[in-house]
Amino acid sequence: MRTFDDFAVGQVIVHSDWPVSAEDIIAFAREYDPQPFHVDPQAPEAAITGGLIASGWHVAAIFMRTMCDAFLVDSTSMGSPGVDTLKWRTPVRPGDTLSARSTVLEVKPSKSRPDRGIVRFRHDVTNQRGETVMTLDNPILFGRAR
Numbered sequence: 001m002r003t004f005d006d007f008a009v010g011q012v013i014v015h016s017d018w019p020v021s022a023e024d025i026i027a028f029a030r031e032y033d034p035q036p037f038h039v040d041p042q043a044p045e046a047a048i049t050g051g052l053i054a055s056g057w058h059v060a061a062i063f064m065r066t067m068c069d070a071f072l073v074d075s076t077s078m079g080s081p082g083v084d085t086l087k088w089r090t091p092v093r094p095g096d097t098l099s100a101r102s103t104v105l106e107v108k109p110s111k112s113r114p115d116r117g118i119v120r121f122r123h124d125v126t127n128q129r130g131e132t133v134m135t136l137d138n139p140i141l142f143g144r145a146r
Helices: 022-032 044-049 056-072
Strands: 012-014 085-088 097-109 116-126 132-143
């Protein structure tokens, strides 16, 4: 189990790859973000984006899943107070495979609660061409080793 004490500034955690299909893009969008360029590759709006593209929220959800698999589920994570920055840089298209990595920017023990601390991360998500599709910075609260 990964605890606060297992993180160090500069540490990089690589997530597993995640393929994205047209069916995945459309299913997510129909449920959560039904804009035409997310649900219909023939929509006039899709011409503006160069075809079907994934919702940014779909990309964020994929990233969250890979982060859970990479280190959150088997940790003392106590959640996050929020997201400092979230930027979608390049559209995700059918057939893309997403890769993510989380870099530790800061490790700060709590002064008032010595049983926990905040780890601040920079997360980068790229496609198979190495293009950055999303960046996200956020702190996560972790329990300390006992």
